[in-house]
Amino acid sequence: MWYRQPIKFLLIVCISLVCVYGGVAGAESKTTHKVQDLAYGVSLYNFFQQKYFSAITELLVAEHYQRITSDDSNPSLLLGGLYLSYDLHKQSSEVFQRLLQEKELEIPVSIIDQAHFLLGKNHYYDGQYPQAEEQFINIKDGLQLESDEEKLFLMNSIFLLNEDFEQALKTFDYFSAESVWKDYARFNTASRLIQRQEEGNVEQGFDILDDLASSDSVHPEKLILRDKANLALAYVSLRDGYSDVSIEHFNKIRLKGIETNKALLGVGWAHYREGKYQEAVIPWMHLASSQTESDLAVQEAFISIPYAFEKMGLGDQALHHYGLAVDSYKFQLNETEQLVGFIKSPQFIDQLNPGSLGKEITSAVNVIKNLDPLLTQYLLPFLSSNEFQYEAKSYLEILHLKYMLNHWENNIPALQMILKEKRKIYKNKLTKTMDDESLNKVKVLTQKRDQLRKQIEKIESSEDALKLASAAEVEKIQLLKNNEKRIKQLKNSSEEGAAEAREKYRLLKGRLQWEVETDYPVRIWTIKRELQQLNKVVTDMNKSMESLETAWKSAPFEFANFNSRIENKESQINALKKKIDRAIIEQESKLRVMALEQLRLHRNQIKLYHDRALYAKARLYDSLMERQR
């Protein structure tokens, strides 16, 4: 479970490096983002806020509507990474495998390598080490430095699990010089070598620890590892009787670090072993006066102080300190007794999720900061442990799922109401539309268009140009026709001007006919073009009407479909809510059991110290009394 927490952080680093568009042009230039796909961008927006649930949903919805249009494989990589971040390893593996199988030849090597890396991590976390190793080996050269180092660390871990120390040691050569991952790998390798207790291995392990213990780096994580290496070496030296060496290592541990109390306790024991009881008491007194009474190292110091006083022959002081130790243990037993009651009470769970219902983002600090200070005082290492953090996070995630289901459950009536309203509107509009004259108007217009087309065809076949005369020309033709009779009557007349009038009539009629007939090709082309335009308008109108008709006809089926979808989802919500309620109860119980078990172990230890202190006090008291007698 140790791996759960850093996944988020690491995925953010390694995926965002690939996913965010744009690049760094130089050391001085700033990163620019160009949005290429809105839906993908929205998913990233959630991802960057560690809202994995929302980010996954966003991508899945976008996939459904085919909104992601870019050709690259970043969305698949993001989706796989999101599933991994949300601890859905199966789904994550499926996405990566699909990505590698379908597109391997088309996508850049950096994406392929990321997919291999993340798929390998998936296998690793699922305990499928050979498969994980296979994926890591497939990685070519396209990983970012941070991912590459993490890959090496995981490879090192796999080799250690296989007890292949030769390969594990070889991995050190591939880390960058200042890599923190390298130091973790070295520490783990050293621990494993020493644990194996085989000749040669132990020395090699100590050499590595020695190297770590003398690191001069100021990197915070390296400093912690340095402290741990020194602590381990110091206790081994103490166990083997080399008190001076152990003191040397203890002294290298920082005074304000997570190993400080253990170091102070140890340095006291190193002096004690050398018979320097006065020197031994100093660090123990320092521990006893610290504000971290509930720390087991401090508790051990409480009982160790009077031991040293006894050795110095200061019986009274020893008796006094045994008394102080007993009081302190009693006090702590009383406090831890209260804590047992507290953990069993609803307040414990309430404090884990104050107002967190619906919050997608959880963090280790948030989980701890709301808890009773007394609980954190006694169980801080446990509460900070990955095991507890993972379970608490799972619990808060389930609460978020419940929140989402409640949200949708509350929305279902609204969806039903909207559907009902749409049906109502449809019915009202249907009646109006059916009565609407516009439906008939479209039909009349279509008929008129058809008539017009026939007329034009007729004119074209007969080439009767006068049929294409304009309104003014028609008027003139009519005027000429009206005067035609009168001109005929003048035919035989010898009246003055008759001949001239006949000539004028002939000229005018001829000119008009000439104008119309010579203009015929232009006129027929123009009118045919206008007919084409009319055709388009009428066709569009008919299409719209058809589409409207189809919509009207299909609307009842669509409403029924919506209704069944809503009903289906409603029943799914109800079924899932029951499952979630059960999961919440189980998870609450699990968290309680875990906390109570830790507290039980802690209490047992205090009880042990308490009994030892009581016994030692009684023994010393008896011996003092004996001496007095």
Next chain:
Amino acid sequence: MKVCALKVFIRLFLFSVFIANTAVYAEDEKPAADQTEASQGAQQDIQSLKNEVIELNRDLFILEEDLLFSANTQISVFLSLDVDELFELDSVQLKLDDKIVSNYLYTEREIKALKRGGVQRLYIGNLTSGEHELTAFFIGKGPNDRDFKRGTTKKIEKSGYAKYIELKITGDSSKEQPDFEVKVWE
């Protein structure tokens, strides 16, 4: 210090203080195999539950969108940020045809996500076909930490397809001013 301590706990998969702890945590016990199996079973149940809810959530989002925001009337407005020092966004007000449809106040986490390349869906709604006016006001801190409010307006033509609009905040280093742009996605 606490963060570093936590990281150390996380990364060390072997026993961390393999010898030092023997004195202090003598009673620590490894979980029994059946407990581990039960725990893994419970974890799988939770994973399966999470996946079921994700799928349901996706279906419900699709159902809601199909029902409430059909493609021929849908309009979605997004916001992206590509400016670092010239403008610190606090809030955005969005108007459609002079009616306020969204007022959004950003958290620090959201601003960080925007700056890293995320895109926020600011508004989703319905619009009838035809011409409409979109106005957005951006409120925040401008150059030299001065209060800054700027508006931008754009006429948009709504057709029978879903309309996607991106409000882009960029930086114009030559003018030392932020730029606000409305991009209509086709």
